[in-house]
Amino acid sequence: MQPRSTKTTSTVVDPTAVRPPIDDVDEIIRTTPAEMRDVLTRLKAQGFSQLTDVGGADYLRRSPRFDVVYHLTALPTRVASIAEVGKPKRVRVLCGVDEGVSVPTVYDLWPSANWAEREVFDLFGIAFSGHPDLRRIEMPDDWEGHPLRKDYPVRGPARDRTPRPPFPGKENVGSRIPPTREAAERLRREINERLHHDDHQTSEEKS
Amino acid sequence: MSDHLPDWIGSEGNPPNFGDPTAVLEPEPYEVVSRSDDEMVLSMGPQHPSTHGVLQVVLGIDGETVKRAEPEIGYLHTGIEKSAENLFWNQSLTVIDRMDYLAPLTNNFAFCRGVEKLLGITGQVPRRAQQIRVMMAEMTRITSHCIWLGTHAIDLGAISPFFFTVDLRENILDLIEAASGARMNMTYFRVGGINGDLPEGFLERLDEVIAKFPRRMRDLRDLLQKNPIWTDREVGVGVISAEDAVAWGLTGPSLRASGVAYDLRKIEPYSTYEEYEFDVPTRTEGDCYARFLVRLDEMEESMRIIEQVRKNLEPGPIMVNEPAVALPPKPSIGLSMESLIHHFKLVSEGFRVPAGDVYGAVEGPRGEIGYYIVSNGENRPWRVRTRPPSFYNLQALRKIAAGNLIADVVVMIGSLDPVFGEVDR
Known part of the structure; x- marks a missing residue:
């Protein structure tokens, strides 16, 4: 299948370094796996009580290759009215990870990290050290590869394309593969011969 | 001898061979029922x-009594995020619809808002488009x-409410269909506005x-709210405290039923939500009954918003005046x-x-639905990460279910309102 139009003007290898003029979070913090745990512990102590999301991103040609993206929201941890909730502060933590490096888990800080980290592990292959139950969550347990990586093909892994065994009595029809010109010619000749033979016989019988 | 009995009963011959009764069956790879010391493991679903x-x-x-509950998900994983990375920006809206298939328009809403922020056209989206977006999002919430x-x-065990609710949903879906052309997976919103204006006669309907x-x-409240069977099943079941609800990442009605009035429409108003008068039911x-009441109240508040939008709906363009994003008007072609x-x-x-x-996030029917979108300057998104409210x-459920009765697991799952298109994506 031909790729669709892929004309590009300027492709940015590290989009997170480019900041558009927007204000979706109050602060963006960039860390490394070694410091990540300290940063998130400090943020939790500052009142970021909800781990809104943990996600991943793969920047194929960048070093470090992956980002683990944490979104935190500072919500009151008690019964609170709208005025008390106010406009909660949000922070995004980007943790750059290279292939084969594991990230410490934050499951003990926020229990909601459990499934989210499993999903990042499943779809990107980033391991979380200290996670109590690091299994695949979306893909089957025996799946090979991590589908959301950029070098993983969209239509799934290349499968073994051994042709199906032919149906009995139809050896001339290859499965999936169209017959070669010679095979098609031979088939057509055989069919014609049989037809003419039948015609001949029927005309003989009639006469 | 009665004729409907099998032949071998009462006959001289041996009964048919049902296999070796002494043979030990190999256990299934996934243990359905097993026992440990004082805990029995029971698998519920996935066909339930x-x-x-x-x-x-x-x-x-x-x-x-349920001692622990471990939900296993992933049976509906379809790789929507991967698909979206390989489509144009407006095309990816069509697959994003399919995540939360009960409320597709809020998915569109959140994605469009994120892309509009990246494009820097959030403030330029016309007022009429914003109002129609709000109206459609609230209609979706009710449906x-x-x-x-x-x-x-x-x-x-109550069958009749289903007919009442589906009838109401049908009326609203007819309206959405009139505007967008589809009953499910509408893709009515576009980056920069909406697909088409409301049709003639829409407002009267x-x-x-x-x-x-x-x-x-x-009718619905009469049927359920004070029904003793209903309250017996719901009150005090599946309790989660405010602190736990925040820590476990609950949002939306499930969080508000625990007392934290966190509603993005109120605290970070977007798309003219700041103009409407509505309460945040808390x-x-x-418990399950609180979540039930919060959602019921929310439906009424949504209708209040729709009424106000309908009253204040202003004529005007429905697409941003930005030739880089918006298609030219059809007659000019x-x-x-x-x-x-x-x-x-x-x-x-x-x-x-x-x-x-x-x-970019909006308040969906199940909670905060957000999209973390990365663009590398091309015509396709580099990464679309969903913050799925149902997932969290x-x-x-792992926290809520412990200590409740096994019959109440169904009640608790229902009260959390998961949609598996969104949980598995």
């Missing part, structure tokens, strides 16, 4: 009518809650639904060559979005 989709819950039970209430009631709505809600009990070329380029190549990353809400 009350799990609202393909959810498997592995329950550790002691007698009738989604209708399905939740109907199926939740069926889970608990909306008035009919608005007039019918209070009566329907009263309860403090944190036949008249001007530039419009034709422009139209062709936008359809065949899409538009490019400046590089950067952004998080369902995860909290």
